[in-house]
Amino acid sequence: MQFRDLKKQYEVLKLEIDAGIQATIESSAFILGKTVEELEEKLADYTGRKHCITCASGTDALVLALKAYNIGVGDAVFVPDFTYIASASCASLVGATPIFVDIDINTFNINPTALENAIEKTLKEGKLTAKAIIPVDLFGQPANFDKINRIAKKYGLLILEDAAQGFGGNIRGKRAGSFGDISATSFFPAKPLGCYGDGGAIFSDDDEIDTRLRSLRAGGRSPEDKYNNCEIGINSRLDTMQAAVLLAKFDTFVNKEIDAVNEVARWYTDRLKEIVETPVVLDGFISSWAQYTIKLSNREQRNNMQTKLKEAGIPSMIYYPRGMHQQQAFKDMKLTDDSYPNTARAVDTVLSLPMHPYLDEATVDMICSEIRKILK
Numbered sequence: 274m275q276f277r278d279l280k281k282q283y284e285v286l287k288l289e290i291d292a293g294i295q296a297t298i299e300s301s302a303f304i305l306g307k308t309v310e311e312l313e314e315k316l317a318d319y320t321g322r323k324h325c326i327t328c329a330s331g332t333d334a335l336v337l338a339l340k341a342y343n344i345g346v347g348d349a350v351f352v353p354d355f356t357y358i359a360s361a362s363c364a365s366l367v368g369a370t371p372i373f374v375d376i377d378i379n380t381f382n383i384n385p386t387a388l389e390n391a392i393e394k395t396l397k398e399g400k401l402t403a404k405a406i407i408p409v410d411l412f413g414q415p416a417n418f419d420k421i422n423r424i425a426k427k428y429g430l431l432i433l434e435d436a437a438q439g440f441g442g443n444i445r446g447k448r449a450g451s452f453g454d455i456s457a458t459s460f461f462p463a464k465p466l467g468c469y470g471d472g473g474a475i476f477s478d479d480d481e482i483d484t485r486l487r488s489l490r491a492g493g494r495s496p497e498d499k500y501n502n503c504e505i506g507i508n509s510r511l512d513t514m515q516a517a518v519l520l521a522k523f524d525t526f527v528n529k530e531i532d533a534v535n536e537v538a539r540w541y542t543d544r545l546k547e548i549v550e551t552p553v554v555l556d557g558f559i560s561s562w563a564q565y566t567i568k569l570s571n572r573e574q575r576n577n578m579q580t581k582l583k584e585a586g587i588p589s590m591i592y593y594p595r596g597m598h599q600q601q602a603f604k605d606m607k608l609t610d611d612s613y614p615n616t617a618r619a620v621d622t623v624l625s626l627p628m629h630p631y632l633d634e635a636t637v638d639m640i641c642s643e644i645r646k647i648l649k
């Protein structure tokens with residue numbers, strides 16, 4: 274059994290994907306170009322944003338977005354403590370300081386009350402300039418933007434949505450990738466919409482930011498004169514081959530896969546809700562189910578569950594075994610579990626189960642029976 278079955282997806286979409294890759298090879302144009310432009314238009318359309326700027330990874334998308342808004346040394350960027358490292362390292366990479374914020378234990382997303390407290394504390398200390406919030410759509414569920422937007426407005430902060438896992442989800446029809454001032458996503462193969470290598474994209478409604486990002490991803494070249502660099506940028510462009518793969522997958526992703534993963538999630542929740550803590554999706558929120566993550570009672574029970582499932586041939590993952598405040602890379606900040614009780618609880622109890630649009634009900638049934646058996 275696969276944790277996320279990319280092979281099955283390839284079998285279903287083989288004709289379209291092979292044709293897209295073949296056409297790229299025959300065109301002998303491998304970076305950016307018409308195929309990438311077509312993809313950017315489709316993605317902008319889908320999210321309801323004016324601009325989509327593709328780049329080489331989700332990490333680069335976050336870094337480029339911060340750079341485009343001149344966030345750097347002396348600036349504070351508020352980040353959920355429980356996330357993938359790139360949500361936080363992007364701030365460090367531009368010279369800013371990430372401030373970690375505890376999560377809501379039910380949704381795993383940034384806790385709005387803790388966020389406001391962290392902002393107040395930073396303002397009171399007066400060492401850093403509070404600049405931006407990076408809400409993460411963790412495991413596919415959009416962050417609580419109803420509340421976060423209000424906080425950002427109150428303190429005049431920029432919102433950079435990390436939609437690397439949330440792409441395909443929405444809040445009352447407003448799609449991930451459209452929240453806040455600017456959004457970033459990833460096309461890493463195992464993400465909801467994945468390519469066959471690294472890839473990412475940034476979404477914006479601002480014409481100037483769009484122009485600046487197109488320059489920044491291409492070494493900082495001036496829009497008028499390719500060999501006159503107007504600022505220092507990086508090389509972070511999307512390969513044409515990856516755009517071809519994404520275009521081949523896109524319609525199926527939108528029309529079938531998002532519904533399919535939501536059905537798989539319902540099969541799991543129906544069978545598991547009485548015996549473990551199943552994922553909580555807020556009213557009006559739709560998840561893209563990058564992960565289906567349950568909570569066990571404690572670390573021992575969780576670890577035992579993973580071992581026993583493995584013995585039964587069922588793969589599972591611990592996303593994530595550490596919060597940002599527990600990362601070696603941030604050890605100099607000297608942060609402790611006391612400030613992050615919900616992260617500390619999550620890292621001990623979470624377990625992500627196999628989840629992808631090609632999982633069938635019989636397999637979900639088998640996985641859930643095994644979980645029930647192990648808990649007895």
Ligand SMILES: *Cc1c(COP(=O)(O)O)cnc(C)c1O
Binds near residue numbers: 409473
């Ligand atoms: C995967 C991921 C990223 C980074 O994406 P890459 O394409 O792997 O660089 C950023 N944030 C979150 C929440 C992610 O899951």
